[in-house]
Amino acid sequence: xxxxxxxxxxxxxxxxxxxxxxxxxxxxxxxxxxxxxxxxxxxxxxxxxxxxxxxxxxxxxxxxxxxxxxxxxxxxxxxxxxxxxxxxxxxxxxxxxxxxxxxxxxxxxxxxxxxxxxxxxxxxxxxxxxxxxxxxxxxxxxxxxxxxxxxxxxxxxxxxxxxxxxxxxxxxxxxxxxxxxxxxxxxxxxxxxxxxxxxxxxxxxxxxxxxxxxxxxxxxxxxxxxxxxxxxxxxxxxxxxxxxxxxxxxxxxxxxxxxxxxxxxxxxxxxxxxxxxxxxxxxxxxxxxxxxxxxxx
Amino acid sequence: xxxxxxxxxxxxxxxxxxxxxxxxxxxxxxxxxxxxxxxxxxxxxxxxxxxxxxxxxxxxxxxxxxxxxxxxxxxxxxxxxxxxxxxxxxxxxxxxxxxxxxxxxxxxxxxxxxxxxxxxxxxxxxxxxxxxxxxxxxxxxxxxxxxxxxxxxxxxxxxxxxxxxxxxxxxxxxxxxxxxxxxxxxxxxxxxxxxxxxxxxxxxxxxxxxxxxxxxxxxxxxxxxxxxxxxxxxxxxxxxxxxxxxxxxxxxxxxxxxxxxxxxxxxxxxxxxxxxxxxxxx
Numbered sequence: 402x403x404x405x406x407x408x409x410x411x412x413x414x415x416x417x418x419x420x421x422x423x424x425x426x427x428x429x430x431x432x433x434x435x436x437x438x439x440x441x442x443x444x445x446x447x448x449x450x451x452x453x454x455x456x457x458x459x460x461x462x463x464x465x466x467x468x469x470x471x472x473x474x475x476x477x478x479x480x481x482x483x484x485x486x487x488x489x490x491x492x493x494x495x496x497x498x499x500x501x502x503x504x505x506x507x508x509x510x511x512x513x514x515x516x517x518x519x520x521x522x523x524x525x526x527x528x529x530x531x532x533x534x535x536x537x538x539x540x541x542x543x544x545x546x547x548x549x550x551x552x553x554x555x556x557x558x559x560x561x562x563x564x565x566x567x568x569x570x571x572x573x574x575x576x577x578x579x580x581x582x583x584x585x586x587x588x589x590x591x592x593x594x595x596x597x598x599x600x601x602x603x604x605x606x607x608x609x610x611x612x613x614x615x616x617x618x619x620x621x622x623x624x625x626x627x628x629x630x631x632x633x634x635x636x637x638x639x640x641x642x643x644x645x646x647x648x649x650x651x652x653x654x655x656x657x658x659x660x661x662x663x664x665x666x667x668x669x670x671x672x673x674x675x676x677x678x679x680x681x682x683x684x685x686x687x688x689x690x691x692x693x694x695x696x697x698x
Numbered sequence: 699x700x701x702x703x704x705x706x707x708x709x710x711x712x713x714x715x716x717x718x719x720x721x722x723x724x725x726x727x728x729x730x731x732x733x734x735x736x737x738x739x740x741x742x743x744x745x746x747x748x749x750x751x752x753x754x755x756x757x758x759x760x761x762x763x764x765x766x767x768x769x770x771x772x773x774x775x776x777x778x779x780x781x782x783x784x785x786x787x788x789x790x791x792x793x794x795x796x797x798x799x800x801x802x803x804x805x806x807x808x809x810x811x812x813x814x815x816x817x818x819x820x821x822x823x824x825x826x827x828x829x830x831x832x833x834x835x836x837x838x839x840x841x842x843x844x845x846x847x848x849x850x851x852x853x854x855x856x857x858x859x860x861x862x863x864x865x866x867x868x869x870x871x872x873x874x875x876x877x878x879x880x881x882x883x884x885x886x887x888x889x890x891x892x893x894x895x896x897x898x899x900x901x902x903x904x905x906x907x908x909x910x911x912x913x914x915x916x917x918x919x920x921x922x923x924x925x926x927x928x929x930x931x932x933x934x935x936x937x938x939x940x941x942x943x944x945x946x947x948x949x950x951x952x953x954x955x956x957x958x959x960x961x962x963x964x965x966x967x968x969x970x971x972x973x974x975x976x977x978x979x980x
Contacts, residue, residue: 513780579817582775583877587830587884588807597829598819 449674453667461668466634466650478669480636484550484644488629489619491554491640492561497611499558500565501600507566508573509581509595520570527563534559535624543628550644553629557621561614568610572603572691605691612684616677622648647673717934717958723750726888726918727772728789732796734767737781741767742951745786747937754910754919756933756959758926760974763939764951765922766814769890772920773809774802807834810886814893816873818865818880823857826865826876830884847883851875852909871902878909882917889913891921895928907932926975929959936962938971 464477503523507516538556576599584594625646632645647669654666727749734742742764749755757765767776774795776782787794795805818826827844836843844861848854853875857868865876874894881889891910895903910919910932923929929936937956941949955962955971966972 577817578778579813579815580819582778582811582813583817583819583880585778585803586773586775586806586811586813587834587880588803588805588810588886589830589833590803593833597833602820 446674446678449667449671453664453669453671456661456664456668457671461665461672465636466665468634476665478645478647478650478665480632480634480645481647481650481669482672483636483638484629484632485619485646485648487638487640487644488550488554488557488625488646489615491551492557492618493611493615495554495558496561496565496614497607500562500610501569501607503562503566504569504573505595505600508570509591509599520567523563523566526559527567530623531560531621532623535627538624539627548627548629548631548643550629550640550642553625553644553646554640556624556628557618560618560621560624561611564614564617565607565610568613569603569607571610572606573599575606576602603691605687609684609688609691612680612687616680616684619680620648620673620677622652625649626652717753723753725749726751726791728792729786730789731786732768732771732788733785734764734771734776735783735785736767736779739948740950742771742939743942745953747953747956749918749920750935751918752914752916753934754914754921754932755935755937756929757920757922757937757939758924758929758974759939759951759954760941761924762949762951763941765924765939766892768939768951769892769920769922770811771796772888772890773806773811774800775806775811777802807884808886809888809890810881810884811890811892812874812877812881812894815897816870816877818868818873818876820864820866822862823865823868823876824861827880827883830880834884836884843883847879848876850882850909850913851879852905853879869902871898871905874898874902875905875909878906882913886917888918888920891919893922893924896924903928926963930963933959935959938962938966938968938974940970940974 460475461477462482463479464475465479467474467476503519507519511519534556538552538559542552542555580598580602581594584598585591626649629643629646630649632643637644651666651669651673654662654669657663725748729745729747729749732742732745733740745768757769759765770776771784771788772790776784784796786796788796790805790809794800819829821829824844827847828840831837831840831843845854845858848857853872856872857863857876865873868876874897878889878894895906898906907928910921913919919932921929921932935956936959938954939951940954942952943949955966955968957967961967962971963975966975
């Protein structure tokens with residue numbers, strides 16, 4: 402705007418105060434919305450911490466639960482933590498290689514039409530409610546042969562796959578084309594260039610995507626209700642049996658009449674929440690680091 | 699505006715050996731009626747020329763005349779661009795390498811390339827040269843091959859004490875010479891250079907030009923440059939490309955004149971070449 406316009410005879414000031422008021426009001430509303438979003442997280446973390454703190458001790462992680470306990474013998478949810486470790490670990494082992502290969506195919510080899518189609522399919526899969534994945538795996542694998550940790554892991558890996566694949570595609574797209582050309586220009590086949598030149602550039606981003614995917618599925622309950630929930634109280638690491646998991650344990654304990662069970666459920670929720678917070682923050686930190694590293698070139 | 703035709707580019711003949719007579723030259727590429735097309739839009743139309751072995755051939759012309767597109771046809775680099783098609787033939791030692799039955803990997807194995815911007819791998823200096831050698835099965839005397847390539851690229855003395863350092867720690871000119879070392883280490887037949895010095899300072903440019911000069915007894919160089927002095931200094935043969943315009947405003951690159959460098963710069967046959975090399979255009 403020219404300085405002349407500010408002093409010129411045509412300048413209209415009559416509606417300026419009203420515009421300022423509207424501007425301030427809208428700004429305030431936006432600020433309030435942001436504050437509400439943060440407050441919700443704060444309230445959740447605070448209330449879970451408050452209610453779970455009393456039962457948060459080493460026993461929670463190391464001692465199995467005791468059914469119909471009449472004494473005050475220490476008990477915990479070791480079976481659930483062991484089961485979550487096994488199931489999430491297996492789910493990662495299933496989703497990670499497939500997710501990376503899907504992303505490599507789409508970004509490095511597929512023609513644009515296939516890339517767009519499959520990317521959309523991944524986004525839709527990402528939006529499928531977890532309980533639908535649970536029913537799907539239940540119908541596919543559980544009916545007739547029973548639950549197991551392995552089947553639970555498969556259900557979770559279906560949720561992880563799109564997350565891992567999309568995150569990997571994002572970092573592959575950041576790898577400069579000049580590097581691919583450098584490899585191909587030497588007369589090296591494309592698969593070899595992808596494997597030794599392109600993929601090593603994306604390790605940071607793949608780790609990030611995987612960490613975020615793990616954080617997401619570690620708290621999933623619905624798919625596990627169908628696939629790995631009919632369990633005893635012993636701690637088991639055998640994925641061929643149904644394994645207890647933290648979210649399912651929280652769900653079951655919350656329905657118990659014993660207030661001590663409620664406290665343990667809150668404590669387990671707190672552990673899960675802290676794990677997810679740490680994993681998300683760690684994932685974000687890794688992502689920033691690998692992105693600045695790649696863009697620095 | 700001056701009315702006399704005075705070339706702005708002095709053709710330096712002292713540093714270059716005289717070119718052998720045409721009939722003694724061996725043709726390495728026969729380009730015949732080549733059209734390069736991006737999604738239906740021609741970038742270069744109807745190029746016919748021969749590239750001779752053990753010479754430096756320069757391709758000059760204004761921006762947008764398709765020089766880079768054209769040079770990338772020689773090693774099928776355009777295959778990577780979606781929607782790119784090419785008609786006509788490029789025969790390499792008599793064999794058409796532009797057909798879909800030819801494996802581009804095999805073409806690139808014989809015809810190496812140095813790109814406009816230095817693009818070293820984010821690996822050590824040593825590994826930048828070693829990677830291609832290892833992948834292509836040239837593992838014998840690896841260190842010797844690396845030293846020889848780096849020496850030829852006039853980089854060895856500067857990096858011999860820090861081969862384990864990251865290639866990204868080198869200066870731009872050193873990175874480009876590393877890319878040249880990487881390209882010649884795998885012993886190609888032809889080295890294509892797409893404006894190899896456009897991102898470099900004059901000293902690094904001179905280093906690259908003199909290494910082309912020293913290496914042309916073993917390799918054939920095709921170099922794209924928008925720097926006419928550079929073409930005059932390094933090239934034996936020079937091809938001038940220009941932009942032609944169709945009736946409906948479509949633009950494409952065209953080969954205007956192809957001749958010995960001295961001829962192009964001192965006695966061009968085409969008016970457009972003359973306008974370009976005398977600095978009246980582009």
